[in-house]
Amino acid sequence: MSHYDTILIGAGMSGLAAGIRLAQFDQRVVVLERHYLWGGLNSFYKRGGRRFDVGLHALTNYAPKGAKGLPLSRMLRQLRIRHEDLRLGEQRFSEIAFPDLRLKFSNDFALFESEVHAAFPSQMDGFARLVADVRAADAFTPDDTSRGARAELARYFDDPLLIEALMLPMCYYGSARADDIDWYQFVILFRSFFFEGFARPEGGIQPMLDLLRRRYLDLGGELRMQCGVQEILHANGRVSGVRLDDGAELTADRVLSSAGYVETMRLAGLEDRVRDDERGSMSFTETIFVMDTEPARHGHEAAVIFFNDAPDFRYRAPDDLIDARSGVICSPNNYAAEAPLPEGILRYTNLANHDRWNALAGDDYDRAKREQADAALAVATRYGMDPRPHEVFRDSFSPTTVRRFTGHDRGAVYGSPKKRLDGATDVDGLHLMGTDQGMLGVIGAILSGISMANRHALVAR
Numbered sequence: 001m002s003h004y005d006t007i008l009i010g011a012g013m014s015g016l017a018a019g020i021r022l023a024q025f026d027q028r029v030v031v032l033e034r035h036y037l038w039g040g041l042n043s044f045y046k047r048g049g050r051r052f053d054v055g056l057h058a059l060t061n062y063a064p065k066g067a068k069g070l071p072l073s074r075m076l077r078q079l080r081i082r083h084e085d086l087r088l089g090e091q092r093f094s095e096i097a098f099p100d101l102r103l104k105f106s107n108d109f110a111l112f113e114s115e116v117h118a119a120f121p122s123q124m125d126g127f128a129r130l131v132a133d134v135r136a137a138d139a140f141t142p143d144d145t146s147r148g149a150r151a152e153l154a155r156y157f158d159d160p161l162l163i164e165a166l167m168l169p170m171c172y173y174g175s176a177r178a179d180d181i182d183w184y185q186f187v188i189l190f191r192s193f194f195f196e197g198f199a200r201p202e203g204g205i206q207p208m209l210d211l212l213r214r215r216y217l218d219l220g221g222e223l224r225m226q227c228g229v230q231e232i233l234h235a236n237g238r239v240s241g242v243r244l245d246d247g248a249e250l251t252a253d254r255v256l257s258s259a260g261y262v263e264t265m266r267l268a269g270l271e272d273r274v275r276d277d278e279r280g281s282m283s284f285t286e287t288i289f290v291m292d293t294e295p296a297r298h299g300h301e302a303a304v305i306f307f308n309d310a311p312d313f314r315y316r317a318p319d320d321l322i323d324a325r326s327g328v329i330c331s332p333n334n335y336a337a338e339a340p341l342p343e344g345i346l347r348y349t350n351l352a353n354h355d356r357w358n359a360l361a362g363d364d365y366d367r368a369k370r371e372q373a374d375a376a377l378a379v380a381t382r383y384g385m386d387p388r389p390h391e392v393f394r395d396s397f398s399p400t401t402v403r404r405f406t407g408h409d410r411g412a413v414y415g416s417p418k419k420r421l422d423g424a425t426d427v428d429g430l431h432l433m434g435t436d437q438g439m440l441g442v443i444g445a446i447l448s449g450i451s452m453a454n455r456h457a458l459v460a461r
């Protein structure tokens, strides 16, 4: 039987990053991944002769080369990756759009500040206070994780539209909570959007994933693909290893899991300890259109548009298959790149109900994908271009796709509403990393893998 210092469950961003960190310190480490591709929620696939990213809209937390003390710089330093290896292209700009409001932002915070000033002159004192507080906050060790951003924002603003406009992008890019987002997560995201900004690795997510995977393997880490963990083994409150889908057992001093809190508890046979309010339900559909034209040629120049087709923003799993009233439109063409993309691409994302999609099969499922994409576009085209006259290919995924390929219950992209910032579980030596540890997005998940490896697997030695 093989014994490891550390077993890592999942070859997503957090698992690969934790693996690099541990292999750097000569640990005997293995990453176990059930899928045949690495990347998890931010992977890639081929269809119709083209390669698609699964989840990449924007790499948040952009920092220029040489910037100090920012999340991206910390990540590069810890993984010993050079900034130029990521080949990041900055966004042109992005937008928050409501029926009577457009707020542009770019990687220069002054643009967002002037847009807020022009649209909400009476709110500028509150905005200056918010910006100062967000800059000063110690968001990574919050004293209270139960505070919601909606109530906090009401302390700064009395114009509800500005509150909704700030909630819209933050919820879409990170909230596991219905109709709100944890305040400390809002603070982290606000910085990552507005103080830092958006970029895209040239070539999409695959080159970045390949870089992480290569680095891990070169350091001597072991990666087992199509190797699912069926059970996490523990005795007397202490983890001892895992049993794989094929029945084989591996032992280890510790296990770090990116499967999600509820899913990890289930693997450990402890799901009866999970409360209902710890189960996530926020999921999405996305339709990707490949076009014979560039969006910018039709006036669609934003990298990302967060739109809400009403004055108030509702963020919860809809009763219907999707909620078309709000969404995200993303164009990878609208990032700087040495070589422009060969085709135009637009991605449309909407809130979706996992259980409704899960009840569909075969032709009904395929028909629903087509119909729901059209329903989504009926609203989204008020805020961005209509891709259909230029369509050469399309592909859609639903919450069931997310569940099938990443194992996250109900396709809950942002996992459990209750995060565990110390990564602790009820079992000694079994720790969480990634989304359910409380770090968001690609950079957040990578930093989570690094910090959980540092804290639980390196300091302990």
Ligand SMILES: Cc1cc2nc3c(=O)[nH]c(=O)nc-3n(C[C@H](O)[C@H](O)[C@H](O)COP(=O)(O)OP(=O)(O)OC[C@H]3O[C@@H](n4cnc5c(N)ncnc54)[C@H](O)[C@@H]3O)c2cc1C
Binding pocket: 009, 010, 011, 012, 013, 014, 015, 032, 033, 034, 035, 038, 039, 040, 041, 042, 054, 055, 056, 057, 058, 059, 060, 227, 228, 229, 230, 258, 259, 263, 267, 284, 286, 402, 405, 406, 407, 408, 413, 433, 434, 435, 436, 440, 441, 442, 443, 445
């Ligand atoms: C549609 C979409 C759009 C997104 N857009 C962006 C974006 O633009 N920018 C951004 O920064 N972030 C974005 N994200 C979020 C980002 O992808 C995630 O936050 C991040 O990838 C999470 O990484 P992770 O390591 O925590 O978990 P995951 O990626 O979920 O990795 C977990 C891995 O564990 C594996 N696994 C689970 N159970 C088992 C088991 N029992 N045995 C073996 N393996 C197992 C899974 O297969 C998976 O590969 C998006 C996500 C989605 C779905």
